[in-house]
Amino acid sequence: MNIKILGTGCKKCQELEKNTRMAVEELQLDAQVEKVEDIREIMKYKVMSTPALVVDEKVVSTGKLLTVNELKSALA
Amino acid sequence: MFNELANWLVVDVMNMELSSRLGGALHFFIYDTTKILFLLAVMIFAISFIRSFFPPEKVKEWLEGRRKGAASVMAAFLGVLSPFCSCSTVPLFIGFVEAGIPLGITFTFLISSPIVNEISLVMLFSIFGWKVALIYVLAGMTLAIVAGSIIGRLKMEKHVESYVYEIAAGQERTQMPSGDSKTFAEKFKALFTREELKERTTFAARNVVETVQKIWLYLLIGIGIGAFIHGYAPQDLLVKYAGEDNFFAVPIATILGVPLYSNAVGSLPIVEALLNKGVGAGTALAFMMAITALSLPEMILLRKVIKPKLIAVFVGVVATGIILIGYGFNAIL
Numbered sequence: 001m002n003i004k005i006l007g008t009g010c011k012k013c014q015e016l017e018k019n020t021r022m023a024v025e026e027l028q029l030d031a032q033v034e035k036v037e038d039i040r041e042i043m044k045y046k047v048m049s050t051p052a053l054v055v056d057e058k059v060v061s062t063g064k065l066l067t068v069n070e071l072k073s074a075l076a
Numbered sequence: 077m078f079n080e081l082a083n084w085l086v087v088d089v090m091n092m093e094l095s096s097r098l099g100g101a102l103h104f105f106i107y108d109t110t111k112i113l114f115l116l117a118v119m120i121f122a123i124s125f126i127r128s129f130f131p132p133e134k135v136k137e138w139l140e141g142r143r144k145g146a147a148s149v150m151a152a153f154l155g156v157l158s159p160f161c162s163c164s165t166v167p168l169f170i171g172f173v174e175a176g177i178p179l180g181i182t183f184t185f186l187i188s189s190p191i192v193n194e195i196s197l198v199m200l201f202s203i204f205g206w207k208v209a210l211i212y213v214l215a216g217m218t219l220a221i222v223a224g225s226i227i228g229r230l231k232m233e234k235h236v237e238s239y240v241y242e243i244a245a246g247q248e249r250t251q252m253p254s255g256d257s258k259t260f261a262e263k264f265k266a267l268f269t270r271e272e273l274k275e276r277t278t279f280a281a282r283n284v285v286e287t288v289q290k291i292w293l294y295l296l297i298g299i300g301i302g303a304f305i306h307g308y309a310p311q312d313l314l315v316k317y318a319g320e321d322n323f324f325a326v327p328i329a330t331i332l333g334v335p336l337y338s339n340a341v342g343s344l345p346i347v348e349a350l351l352n353k354g355v356g357a358g359t360a361l362a363f364m365m366a367i368t369a370l371s372l373p374e375m376i377l378l379r380k381v382i383k384p385k386l387i388a389v390f391v392g393v394v395a396t397g398i399i400l401i402g403y404g405f406n407a408i409l
Contacts, residue, residue: 039170039380043170043171043243048131048167048168049168062131062133065286
């Protein structure tokens with residue numbers, strides 16, 4: 001599983017990354033979590049509000065800081 | 077209700093006269109804190125709920141390929157309904173360019189969105205009442221439309237960083253799946269299923285918590301300073317320097333607003349206290365608009381997509397508009 005957090009470095013983006021890592025750990029998933037900060041890369045996903053969550057190249061959520069629990073149900 | 081609570085606490089519980097300096101200041105502090113926090117919670121919930129129906133991706137879709145006049149008014153209106161976090165400024169801007177939305181329309185949206193937000197609305201409503209809050213919304217939208225059209229007229233497209241166009245050109249244009257056979261009524265109904273509503277309510281509730289967490293300290297500091305001014309500041313001095321008769325009050329208020337970004341909550345109680353001391357209402361509104369529309373962090377973000385000259389034009393046009401609005405309100409309110 002490949003998880004990407006899209007965000008240009010704002011506070012919400014950092015928190016989403018932290019929550020995602022926690023969710024992955026709690027679920028004991030075999031997943032790579034990657035932070036994408038380059039705007040060209042971000043725009044490839046046609047995302048207009050950050051932070052966005054991309055799982056296996058599919059945009060799962062945009063403009064939202066998901067909680068660990070929400071992330072767990074989205075990733076499980 | 078809040079007035080009675082503050083009266084009761086100050087007069088009955090703390091045994092103070094409302095006409096005394098400390099009593100007056102304390103009353104101001106308790107009254108403002110309870111009233112503003114309550115209104116903020118209610119309004120942020122309501123506005124976040126409405127907002128969940130207007131994500132920026134939708135806004136882009138609605139604005140695409142529309143005629144300039146209609147798109148301009150719509151962009152200002154959607155800016156009110158669809159505030160975005162300033163950290164999304166860059167992807168939003170590129171997304172709009174990519175969709176072929178004219179520069180002027182993009183700026184209309186970028187100006188209108190921060191000016192009319194739930195926090196400034198609550199503050200204006202609780203301090204000046206709904207009429208001034210409504211006038212503020214209309215003035216903000218007008219400013220966004222006019223400033224956007226001017227920027228559009230000036231043909232500043234070459235002052236957008238070239239990589240923005242490269243990204244836009246590199247995107248294969250996505251066709252929205254228009255082939256779905258759902259009628260409008262069906263789509264509309266799908267927005268209000270139980271799960272959808274639950275998600276929107278959670279979103280709204282969380283926004284209340286996040287916002288209050290973010291602003292409560294500024295709010296208390298601002299109300300504290302306001303309470304101090306209310307109880308102790310000399311009236312004649314303030315009227316002399318910031319009263320309606322002072323020609324420079326509005327431009328100075330506008331300039332002071334720029335570095336106070338995101339502190340609308342902290343600044344407005346101060347303005348409220350100043351107003352009671354005779355500072356013009358237009359001056360206060362100009363101050364509020366400058367705080368929200370001309371923010372330093374947003375300019376730094378915009379610099380990533382547009383060149384300094386266009387930023388200067390943006391700031392110049394918006395600041396001029398705000399100052400004119402300030403003078404206008406001072407004259408009529």
